[in-house]
Amino acid sequence: xxxxxxxxxxxxxxxxxxxxxxxxxxxxxxxxxxxxxxxxxxxxxxxxxxxxxxxxxxxxxxxxxxxxxxxxxxxxxxxxxxxxxxxxxxxxxxxxxxxxxxxxxxxxx
Amino acid sequence: xxxxxxxxxxxxxxxxxxxxxxxxxxxxxxxxxxxxxxxxxxxxxxxxxxxxxxxxxxxxxxxxxxxxxxxxxxxxxxxxxxxxxxxxxxxxxxxxxxxxxxxxxxxxxxxxxxxxxxxxxxxxxxxxxxxxxxxxxxxxxxxxxxxxxxxxxxxxxxxxxxxxxxxxxxxxxxxxxxxxxxxxxxxxxxx
Numbered sequence: 001x002x003x004x005x006x007x008x009x010x011x012x013x014x015x016x017x018x019x020x021x022x023x024x025x026x027x028x029x030x031x032x033x034x035x036x037x038x039x040x041x042x043x044x045x046x047x048x049x050x051x052x053x054x055x056x057x058x059x060x061x062x063x064x065x066x067x068x069x070x071x072x073x074x075x076x077x078x079x080x081x082x083x084x085x086x087x088x089x090x091x092x093x094x095x096x097x098x099x100x101x102x103x104x105x106x107x108x109x
Numbered sequence: 110x111x112x113x114x115x116x117x118x119x120x121x122x123x124x125x126x127x128x129x130x131x132x133x134x135x136x137x138x139x140x141x142x143x144x145x146x147x148x149x150x151x152x153x154x155x156x157x158x159x160x161x162x163x164x165x166x167x168x169x170x171x172x173x174x175x176x177x178x179x180x181x182x183x184x185x186x187x188x189x190x191x192x193x194x195x196x197x198x199x200x201x202x203x204x205x206x207x208x209x210x211x212x213x214x215x216x217x218x219x220x221x222x223x224x225x226x227x228x229x230x231x232x233x234x235x236x237x238x239x240x241x242x243x244x245x246x247x248x249x250x251x252x253x254x255x256x257x258x259x260x261x262x263x264x265x266x267x268x269x270x271x272x273x274x275x276x277x278x279x280x281x282x283x284x285x286x287x288x289x290x291x292x293x294x295x296x297x298x299x300x
Contacts (some may be wrong), residue, residue: 039278066225066285073229074238074253079140080231083156087139088131090157095124095164 029053034060042067116176120168127167131160134177138184144250145188147239155191159184185251185265192243225285228292237287245280252277 034041034053041050041064054061110129118126138159143152162183170179238246238254251257251265252273259273266273 039274042278042281062224063285067281069224069226069229070234070281070284070288071253073234074249075256077231077234077254079136081140081143082136083139083153087135087153087157087160088128091131091160091164092124092128094157094161095127 031060127164134180141184142188144238145247155188159187162187225288229288233291237284240287241280241283245276245283248273248276249280
């Protein structure tokens, strides 16, 4: 059976973590390796190795927590603001001038 | 009056029913325009333009999707068209290909650097979104607020799916920084 090191040497594309996994060894992922896959981790969750890194790294754990929190809070933003009455007045005026619509009763939005 | 009835009557030129549709959907369309442009005057002009286009095109609405989805997509296209005319960068491919220094791994900033959970209110988040660079802001609004998928955003913006994902990630990272600065300023002002 080949060692993790041999796998890395044979295949330059293979990540250290994947090679270690294939060889049945555990090499701790560093922050740079972890954060390289951050968008995927935020959206779909991490692999076993990424989760292992999170358990030992407070910096990356806080980062993931913050990014997920921001995405969650954004989904809760509801349309609160109302356009000013002049927006409807402008629409009405334009439609009338183009003869597209019968005059409508004036009303403040 | 139910929305479906208002739509059918607006299709035949009924101004009052069109006004009813405007009243139902104005907040959502205006909020979208405002969040995408970050400018009140532009947002009002674009809201007006979106509803004018709605009036002209409503006869083509066949009910294959929800009316609000259809109207929303129309409004997004109005805003994107406006931004293209203005020549504002929507998504910078170069930025994606050449990662900035800020894209490097984040390091510990010390004990002051606590998680954001529980410390963001709606106003601060809205302000932070408003101060994002336009390219980041548009992708963030479309994906995280409006719920569009990356493939839909890529199609609307004429960029790759990877580019949309990359910009979204950068937008969230930038927002994190902005929100931490806001929190620190708030804490300092209380001292």
